Amino acid sequence: MRTENPSHDPVDVRLVVGAALVDDLAAPTRLLAARRTEPTELAGGWELPGGKVDQGESPLIALHREIAEELGVEIVVGPHLPGPLPGETWPLGDRYEMLVWFAEVAGGVPEPLEDHDELRWLTRQALHEVAWLPADLSIVDAVAARLHDAPHPPTLRD
Numbered sequence: 001m002r003t004e005n006p007s008h009d010p011v012d013v014r015l016v017v018g019a020a021l022v023d024d025l026a027a028p029t030r031l032l033a034a035r036r037t038e039p040t041e042l043a044g045g046w047e048l049p050g051g052k053v054d055q056g057e058s059p060l061i062a063l064h065r066e067i068a069e070e071l072g073v074e075i076v077v078g079p080h081l082p083g084p085l086p087g088e089t090w091p092l093g094d095r096y097e098m099l100v101w102f103a104e105v106a107g108g109v110p111e112p113l114e115d116h117d118e119l120r121w122l123t124r125q126a127l128h129e130v131a132w133l134p135a136d137l138s139i140v141d142a143v144a145a146r147l148h149d150a151p152h153p154p155t156l157r158d
Helices: 059-071 124-129 134-144
Strands: 002-004 010-012 014-022 030-036 050-052 074-081 090-092 096-107 116-123
Touching: 014 059, 014 074, 014 134, 030 134, 050 059, 050 096, 059 074, 059 096, 074 134, 090 134, 096 134, 116 124, 124 134
Parallel strands: 014 096
Antiparallel strands: 002 010, 014 030, 014 050, 030 116, 074 096, 090 096
């Protein structure tokens, strides 16, 4: 994949995959956020889990691999979340573009195993309580539009 930079020199763009990991694909109420530990310039920022697509690897195979490596879980992949760029990708700076799918945990319990030190399940109302990496903000806003309000716990009057 190639794109043009402001100096008009071609720049190789690397494909990345990400999971908008939700609690329920049919009626999502929470999104999983992961806090990065590296590289240094991204440490402490929150993102959707995922990673780079290896040469010769399909994006969906890469998504399953990355989520297993980073979180230790198996996933069921749901609908693609189309981005604004050609190919329906999301821009991640000048060097990366990301394909994003909704996904749900199919086996295991997510843990921050690689490149992350904390995970949080966030409701739509709490999505902006963490410091998302700037490149992920527009993706998070697109996910928020598809999240349902979490049901309120019953009160004594219910």
